[in-house]
Amino acid sequence: xxxxxxxxxxxxxxxxxxxxxxxxxxxxxxxxxxxxxxxxxxxxxxxxxxxxxxxxxxxxxxxxxxxxxxxxxxxxxxxxxxxxxxxxxxxxxxxxxxxxxxxxxxxxxxxxxxxxxxxxxxxxxxxxxxxxxxxxxxxxxxxxxxxxxxxxxxxxxxxxxxxxxxxxxxxxxxxxxxxxxxxxxxxxxxxxxxxxxxxxxxxxxxxxxxxxxxxxxxxxxxxxxxxxxxxxxxxxxxxxxxxxxxxxxxxxxxxxxxxxxxxxxxxxxxxxxxxxxxxxxxxxxxxxxxxxxxxxxxxxxxxxxxxxxxxxxxxxxxxxxxxxxxxxxxxxxxxxxxxxxxxxxxxxxxxxxxxxxxxxxxxxxxxxxxxxxxx
Amino acid sequence: xxxxxxxxxxxxxxxxxxxxxxxxxxxxxxxxxxxxxxxxxxxxxxxxxxxxxxxxxxxxxxxxxxxxxxxxxxxxxxxxxxxxxxxxxxxxxxxxxxxxxxxxxxxxxxxxxxxxxxxxxxxxxxxxxxxxxxxxxxxxxxxxxx
Numbered sequence: 365x366x367x368x369x370x371x372x373x374x375x376x377x378x379x380x381x382x383x384x385x386x387x388x389x390x391x392x393x394x395x396x397x398x399x400x401x402x403x404x405x406x407x408x409x410x411x412x413x414x415x416x417x418x419x420x421x422x423x424x425x426x427x428x429x430x431x432x433x434x435x436x437x438x439x440x441x442x443x444x445x446x447x448x449x450x451x452x453x454x455x456x457x458x459x460x461x462x463x464x465x466x467x468x469x470x471x472x473x474x475x476x477x478x479x480x481x482x483x484x485x486x487x488x489x490x491x492x493x494x495x496x497x498x499x500x501x502x503x504x505x506x507x508x509x510x511x512x513x514x515x516x517x518x519x520x521x522x523x524x525x526x527x528x529x530x531x532x533x534x535x536x537x538x539x540x541x542x543x544x545x546x547x548x549x550x551x552x553x554x555x556x557x558x559x560x561x562x563x564x565x566x567x568x569x570x571x572x573x574x575x576x577x578x579x580x581x582x583x584x585x586x587x588x589x590x591x592x593x594x595x596x597x598x599x600x601x602x603x604x605x606x607x608x609x610x611x612x613x614x615x616x617x618x619x620x621x622x623x624x625x626x627x628x629x630x631x632x633x634x635x636x637x638x639x640x641x642x643x644x645x646x647x648x649x650x651x652x653x654x655x656x657x658x659x660x661x662x663x664x665x666x667x668x669x670x671x672x673x674x675x676x677x678x679x680x681x682x683x684x685x686x687x688x689x690x691x692x693x694x695x696x697x698x699x700x701x702x703x704x705x706x707x708x709x710x711x712x713x714x715x716x717x718x719x720x721x722x723x724x725x726x727x728x729x730x731x732x733x734x735x736x737x738x739x
Numbered sequence: 740x741x742x743x744x745x746x747x748x749x750x751x752x753x754x755x756x757x758x759x760x761x762x763x764x765x766x767x768x769x770x771x772x773x774x775x776x777x778x779x780x781x782x783x784x785x786x787x788x789x790x791x792x793x794x795x796x797x798x799x800x801x802x803x804x805x806x807x808x809x810x811x812x813x814x815x816x817x818x819x820x821x822x823x824x825x826x827x828x829x830x831x832x833x834x835x836x837x838x839x840x841x842x843x844x845x846x847x848x849x850x851x852x853x854x855x856x857x858x859x860x861x862x863x864x865x866x867x868x869x870x871x872x873x874x875x876x877x878x879x880x881x882x883x884x885x
Contacts, residue, residue, distance in 0.1 A: 466773070476760060476766060488746055492745055564832065566847050712833075713835070
């Protein structure tokens with residue numbers, strides 16, 4: 365009997381904490397949204413299930429939790445804290461990305477730059493709320509709308525905030541269909557949303573091969589701290605474009621990125637243990653993350669409108685919203701919004717150009733913020 | 740410390756403005772460089788051509804045969820389901836995007852071949868229509884009964 369009571373007192377039922385129960389509900393909500401509503405299932409399902417696993421109450425000291433140094437989860441989490449998984453994800457992303465539309469219309473890259481302004485506005489907001497510069501920088505990068513970049517920078521600058529920042533970044537990426545359309549509608553007129561983009565030219569193979577080399581040299585020389593992200597990204601892209609290592613490129617864009625995404629999502633979810641996650645700081649991070657994401661979207665749109673003041677051939681300002689690096693969610697949203705106004709106006713290819721420049725922009729921003737915090 | 744005071748204390752204004760400036764100027768430079776890339780392409784191709792040509796040969800090698808899709812009819816049959824979903828007229832970009840999504844090999848090349856063959860007919864403003872009659876009855880060859 366004594367043994368049974370001892371056993372029962374060590375079960376999750378006896379050790380349950382209300383905060384863990386709240387997180388279990390959040391995890392189940394994520395799983396529901398990913399399966400039933402298909403909101404970014406590739407991200408939300410691993411994260412949601414990770415939250416469930418990470419919040420099962422257990423007896424501390426047995427090497428079970430993600431924060432216990434000898435646990436299996438802790439070893440898997442090393443890929444997050446070291447910045448390994450984000451680099452691998454970028455490799456796969458590079459091997460997937462087709463820069464043709466960006467090469468055909470390089471000025472769209474400016475929209476990717478403009479959308480990064482949300483990061484720096486949020487940096488000021490986070491500093492004003494009393495966050496330290498390293499914490500504020502990690503929170504601000506949520507505005508880049510790039511999960512791996514947010515995790516990478518936070519792992520370097522404020523590892524104690526990885527959980528809330530990663531969850532906020534991925535949640536907002538999943539909520540793109542809810543967050544971006546009202547901002548797009550608010551900041552553009554119907555006439556602007558109806559603007560058609562002309563057919564882009566098809567860049568030749570040499571151009572597509574030169575781009576990853578030029579991109580690596582220019583971006584990594586400018587912000588060397590972005591090498592761990594942009595190096596693999598452009599390497600993945602040259603593997604794809606060269607067409608001489610098709611097997612490697614195919615592995616990078618399938619098995620490798622999928623493996624990294626599984627472990628990244630699952631361990632980030634598991635790192636949100638109720639007792640360390642449910643704090644006032646996390647709530648502030650969520651609010652600032654929403655602000656960052658909205659400001660990034662608005663900056664891109666407003667900059668596109670600004671560019672239209674000088675351009676003969678006008679740009680559809682909706683494209684500015686895809687300057688955030690949530691690939692391909694924001695491009696898809698811009699495309700759908702364009703189709704709603706005019707069912708024959710296909711903006712997807714142009715939006716993907718802004719989207720891919722947003723990836724480069726947010727990686728540079730991460731490198732710059734990291735450098736600024738090192739000084 | 741909160742508010743403006745907190746921003747001033749850590750030199751936040753400079754941090755944000757310098758950061759924004761670096762990111763934006765980086766992308767402006769990259770954008771400018773890639774807009775000039777096409778100018779280097781003929782130069783690079785010329786250098787490659789010179790290197791490839793052996794010095795002691797007098798006769799110039801015949802130009803490489805233009806790469807054509809193996810069979811335009813076969814390619815057209817792969818594209819037909821996409822055309823059906825796109826409707827009577829569509830922008831070329833939409834066709835290209837859909838072809839890419841469905842992993843049809845070399846969509847650039849094939850679309851270009853369709854245009855050359857007149858199967859994709861321009862309607863103006865970047866809109867094209869699909870003309871399957873060109874496939875059924877090519878101008879030089881009378882159609883044979885199936």
